[in-house]
Amino acid sequence: MASATASISSRPAALRDVKAARIGAVRQQVAVAPAAAARGQRARAVRPLRAAEQGRQPVSASAASAAPVAPVADEVAAPAAVDYEALARELEGASPLEVMDRALAMFGSEIAIAFSGAEDVALIEYAKLTGRPFRVFSLDTGRLNPETYQFFDKVEKHYGIRIEYMFPDAGEVQELVRTKGLFSFYEDGHQECCRVRKVRPLRRALRGLRAWITGQRKDQSPGTRASIPVVQVDPSFEGQDGGAGSLIKWNPVANVDGKDIWTFLRTMDVPVNSLHAQGYVSIGCEPCTRPVLPGQHEREGRWWWEDAKAKECGLHKGNIEKDAQAAAPKSANGNGAAGAPDIFESPAVVSLTRAGIENLLRLENRAEPWLVVLYAPWCPFCQAMEASYVELAEKLAGAGVKVAKFRADGEQKPFAQAELQLQSFPTVLLFPSRTARPIKYPSEKRDVDSLLAFVNSLR
Numbered sequence: 001m002a003s004a005t006a007s008i009s010s011r012p013a014a015l016r017d018v019k020a021a022r023i024g025a026v027r028q029q030v031a032v033a034p035a036a037a038a039r040g041q042r043a044r045a046v047r048p049l050r051a052a053e054q055g056r057q058p059v060s061a062s063a064a065s066a067a068p069v070a071p072v073a074d075e076v077a078a079p080a081a082v083d084y085e086a087l088a089r090e091l092e093g094a095s096p097l098e099v100m101d102r103a104l105a106m107f108g109s110e111i112a113i114a115f116s117g118a119e120d121v122a123l124i125e126y127a128k129l130t131g132r133p134f135r136v137f138s139l140d141t142g143r144l145n146p147e148t149y150q151f152f153d154k155v156e157k158h159y160g161i162r163i164e165y166m167f168p169d170a171g172e173v174q175e176l177v178r179t180k181g182l183f184s185f186y187e188d189g190h191q192e193c194c195r196v197r198k199v200r201p202l203r204r205a206l207r208g209l210r211a212w213i214t215g216q217r218k219d220q221s222p223g224t225r226a227s228i229p230v231v232q233v234d235p236s237f238e239g240q241d242g243g244a245g246s247l248i249k250w251n252p253v254a255n256v257d258g259k260d261i262w263t264f265l266r267t268m269d270v271p272v273n274s275l276h277a278q279g280y281v282s283i284g285c286e287p288c289t290r291p292v293l294p295g296q297h298e299r300e301g302r303w304w305w306e307d308a309k310a311k312e313c314g315l316h317k318g319n320i321e322k323d324a325q326a327a328a329p330k331s332a333n334g335n336g337a338a339g340a341p342d343i344f345e346s347p348a349v350v351s352l353t354r355a356g357i358e359n360l361l362r363l364e365n366r367a368e369p370w371l372v373v374l375y376a377p378w379c380p381f382c383q384a385m386e387a388s389y390v391e392l393a394e395k396l397a398g399a400g401v402k403v404a405k406f407r408a409d410g411e412q413k414p415f416a417q418a419e420l421q422l423q424s425f426p427t428v429l430l431f432p433s434r435t436a437r438p439i440k441y442p443s444e445k446r447d448v449d450s451l452l453a454f455v456n457s458l459r
Contacts, residue, residue, distance in 0.1 A: 082106075084248065088229035092255070097126050099230050099252035103213055104132040107248070110240070111211040112137050114202075115155070115163065117148040117273055118283040120215030122261050124159055125270050126252060127213075137164040137205055141197035142173065143285040151273040158271050166201040173197065183287060190288060190303050197285075206237045211248035219257055220282070228254045293445045300381050300444070340378040342407075343386045348393035350404040354415070357406045360431050361419060361438070369459050370402045370431040371451075372438075374416055376409035379425040385446040392448050401455060430458055 091099055103111060104127065112135035113123045127134040138152065156163055176184070176196050185193045206212060216228050231250050239247030253261060258281075265272055275283055279291025282302050292301040352360070352372065360370055373389055375382040393403035408416035409425070416422035420429060421440045428441035428451070441454050 084231055084233050085229075088231050091230045094230065096122070096252040096256060097129055099250065100126040100213070101130040101132070103211065103231070103250040103252070104130055104134055107211045109133070109135065110209055111135070111213065111248075111250075112164070112205075112209055113213045114138070114215070116215065116283065117144065117151050118215075119258070119261050119265065119272065119276070120253075121155060121270055121272065122253065122264055123213055123215055124155065124161075125265070125268055128159060135164065136161055137166060139198050139201050139205075140165045140167050141285050142168065143197065143287060145275060145283070145286045145289070147273060147275045148283065151271070154271045164205075166205045168197045168201050172200070185288065185303075203237060206234075206239060206247055207242075208240055209247065210239045210241070211250060213250045213252065215253055216251045217253050217256060217258065217261070230254050293447070300384070340376075343377050343383060344373065344375065344389055344405045346390045346393055348397045348403060349390060350402060352404050352406045354412060357420070361436075363431075364434075364436045366431060366433045368400050368402055369433045369455070370404055371396070371455055372404045372406055372429045372431065374406055374408040374420055374422050374425065374427040374429065376407065376425045378409075382426045385426060388446055388448045388451065392451050395448065395452065396455070401459060428454075430455060432458055 091102065094102075100123070113127060115121065115124065115136050115138045117138065124134075124136060127136075152163060155161075173196060176193065180188075180192075212234075218228060228251050230252060231248065233245050234247040234249040237247050238244070264270075273280075273283060279293075280289060280301060281292050283289055284302055288303050290301050357372065360366070360372070371392075373382075373385075377383075389403075396403055406412075406416070406420075408420065408422055408427075413422065416427075420438070421427065426446075428446075429438040430441065431438045439458060441451070443450060443454070445451075
């Protein structure tokens with residue numbers, strides 16, 4: 001019998017034959033049953049598979065010879081029969097292990113873990129700890145780091161599973177590369193490449209499932225993922241039944257902090273991607289991922305040449321659009337998000353108006369240099385550097401350098417792009433005392449020492 005930690009896709013052929021025979025018997029019953037009973041018969045179609053595999057296996061080695069627990073296929077229910085908003089409220093305080101166990105119990109072989117090759121390996125460890133069979137799939141874009149491919153192999157051997165890889169359509173990739181080149185995303189954004197290499201393969205994978213499990217966390221992107229529930233009807237993709245509401249999305253670690261994920265991984269001696277030791281936190285394709293630096297948010301290592309609002313590939317588009325609207329309603333004057341609290345709040349930081357920064361631009365001889373951050377309060381990368389910028393302002397207080405901020409989103413953004421060299425948030429400018437044009441801070445390092453070195457080299 002296959003190990004309880006093995007993926008469903010790797011089970012012996014004999015078990016698949018048992019499943020096929022018994023599901024066939026169920027289908028014969030469905031053929032003669034009234035139409036109104038068809039949905040119920042389909043929902044119970046996985047019951048023979050659960051029985052054939054003797055339910056879940058015991059977790060501990062000492063209990064390896066214990067009798068198997070009763071099959072749990074009766075928990076399987078069609079998505080329409082469950083109030084998932086109520087279930088999310090019920091599980092809000094549950095541990096990731098409890099959420100994972102509920103997900104696998106409800107959906108059996110029709111649910112799979114989406115594994116990216118990063119710290120979401122924690123999901124596989126939680127699934128193993130439930131003692132239930134589970135499936136794992138991953139998107140091989142063709143552009144991953146060598147370390148990520150090596151990590152996939154290590155995970156398969158560690159858990160005794162076979163990851164179900166999904167690949168982009170060769171014709172679509174060929175057309176994209178021949179038309180626009182290998183690195184077009186640096187020029188016109190990553191969305192087109194991600195759509196071909198990630199979103200469409202994911203869509204194909206999900207059409208064979210009723211539910212999927214993701215590693216999304218609320219702290220990964222405070223501006224866009226702050227409200228994700230532990231379980232929801234997927235707002236963007238369809239499952240095997242087709243149509244809206246046909247796919248359920250589980251986020252077992254939604255309420256877990258990143259540092260606690262890493263505590264769990266170390267405690268359980270789980271293998272991890274070697275890129276993490278090189279400063280990578282959020283890991284994607286090789287051309288679009290780099291290590292993060294002190295003072296940077298973890299998502300800032302992805303698509304760093306783009307605006308902060310574009311730091312998603314489209315796999316979780318539904319959550320992001322909903323959360324962005326909830327977290328960032330427009331203010332009356334159109335200047336960004338009325339609901340986002342302001343940042344860089346300190347007596348040592350001067351808040352500039354549009355007129356104030358225009359005056360700075362016009363002056364050719366300033367009494368003292370000015371350091372100004374162009375920011376948006378909803379931007380997670382601005383939020384990540386808040387502490388270091390305020391500390392810098394306090395260090396420079398009375399030292400002959402003014403430290404200021406200018407909110408450059410909303411209706412101010414076109415002006416900031418045209419006159420203040422804004423490309424993405426945050427942008428840091430130094431207005432020297434005797435030079436008209438401001439000098440843009442070129443580095444991604446936003447710790448106090450790096451910013452101070454920039455100021456001191458030009459003052």
